[in-house]
Amino acid sequence: MIPHLGAYYRPDRLSAALALLASAPQARVLAGGTDLLLGSERLDAVVDITHLGLGGMREEDDALLLGATLRVEELLHAPAAHAWADGVLVGACLNFGTLQVRNMATVGGNVAHALPAADLVAALIALDAEARLARAGPQGGIRWRTLPVAAIATAPFATCIEPAELIAEVRVPARARARRAQFRKIGRVVKDLAQVNCAVALDLEGERVREARIVVGAVHPTVTRVPTAEVELHGADTRGAEWRARVARAVSALRDFIQPITDTRATREWRRHVCGVLVRRSLEWVADPSTRGRVPRYEDGPLYRVGVREARR
Numbered sequence: 001m002i003p004h005l006g007a008y009y010r011p012d013r014l015s016a017a018l019a020l021l022a023s024a025p026q027a028r029v030l031a032g033g034t035d036l037l038l039g040s041e042r043l044d045a046v047v048d049i050t051h052l053g054l055g056g057m058r059e060e061d062d063a064l065l066l067g068a069t070l071r072v073e074e075l076l077h078a079p080a081a082h083a084w085a086d087g088v089l090v091g092a093c094l095n096f097g098t099l100q101v102r103n104m105a106t107v108g109g110n111v112a113h114a115l116p117a118a119d120l121v122a123a124l125i126a127l128d129a130e131a132r133l134a135r136a137g138p139q140g141g142i143r144w145r146t147l148p149v150a151a152i153a154t155a156p157f158a159t160c161i162e163p164a165e166l167i168a169e170v171r172v173p174a175r176a177r178a179r180r181a182q183f184r185k186i187g188r189v190v191k192d193l194a195q196v197n198c199a200v201a202l203d204l205e206g207e208r209v210r211e212a213r214i215v216v217g218a219v220h221p222t223v224t225r226v227p228t229a230e231v232e233l234h235g236a237d238t239r240g241a242e243w244r245a246r247v248a249r250a251v252s253a254l255r256d257f258i259q260p261i262t263d264t265r266a267t268r269e270w271r272r273h274v275c276g277v278l279v280r281r282s283l284e285w286v287a288d289p290s291t292r293g294r295v296p297r298y299e300d301g302p303l304y305r306v307g308v309r310e311a312r313r
């Protein structure tokens with residue numbers, strides 16, 4: 001029993017869930033509950049969306065589609081997640097909480113909660129993912145809109161999702177499939193939220209960078225792309241001294257751009273330094289042809305979950 005919970009609804013159709021949200025503006029969407037049910041605020045009504053058929057994932061010609069209620073642990077083991085972009089989504093899932101949390105936490109919940117340290121969000125932004133939002137339309141219909149995942153969070157724990165709306169699906173475009181990409185995270189202990197996380201992705205044409213994505217979490221009020229660092233890599237040759245020089249410029253631009261927060265997990269100075277270290281290591285990794293398609297494994301340990309002492313170097 002959850003003492004601070006009022007009415008509980010568990011519809012089995014999307015249109016019914018949307019009608020409930022439209023008729024009760026105070027109702028909150030409930031997915032895994034790993035964020036929502038932790039708070040002490042009273043919840044007058046919740047609409048449980050885990051029986052709407054919004055789980056699962058599938059590949060289509062132009063996209064990888066992740067259902068909003070797909071669990072983090074399911075995503076971790078999904079073959080498509082392993083096949084896309086060096087398994088960067090797998091890397092984020094591996095570094096995400098404990099097995100108990102991953103078994104409950106959903107993809108949509110990670111995007112909608114707007115946690116500044118959200119791990120999956122960093123990887124999704126590096127893949128240019130979009131969220132498909134649904135709300136009740138006229139005569140029992142559904143109105144849809146699509147927003148970049150990067151545009152959902154507006155401040156810590158605040159989003160542009162309307163009270164009557166929910167995320168139904170997250171779509172990763174096909175152009176991200178072949179990206180070289182990596183997620184890294186550092187926390188006080190392995191299972192804590194990030195002190196800093198990052199996801200980088202490169203679109204390569206031969207050895208040259210066509211486009212780059214550098215995304216950092218837990219340093220700003222929202223998970224953030226760093227365009228000033230990305231442009232330092234555009235057109236760069238990923239081999240040898242040129243790449244090392246370009247990476248150094250990108251890291252310098254990153255450290256100039258970010259305005260890290262100080263909180264109970266780390267100071268702003270520490271975050272600024274470590275953020276650069278994680279991004280540099282990831283850029284070195286994604287430029288190395290021998291690591292292509294090497295999906296993170298739990299036993300890889302420190303490569304993906306960098307220890308504190310290591311990160312200071």
Ligand SMILES: Cc1cc2nc3c(=O)[nH]c(=O)nc-3n(C[C@H](O)[C@H](O)[C@H](O)COP(=O)(O)OP(=O)(O)OC[C@H]3O[C@@H](n4cnc5c(N)ncnc54)[C@H](O)[C@@H]3O)c2cc1C
Pocket residue numbers: 028029030031032033034035036037038049068069095096097098101104105106107108109110111112113115117118119120161165166167168191192193194
């Ligand atoms: C012990 C612990 C460890 C954690 N570790 C991590 C971690 O390592 N990395 C990390 O990123 N996070 C972590 N979290 C945070 C949390 O697990 C994630 O943010 C998770 O993805 C939230 O998903 P959920 O389904 O549980 O969301 P819920 O708690 O059900 O909902 C969270 C918020 O999003 C809204 N919401 C949920 N789904 C939708 C939807 N489809 N459309 C619109 N709104 C929606 C809810 O109304 C609520 O406001 C941790 C949490 C705990 C308790």
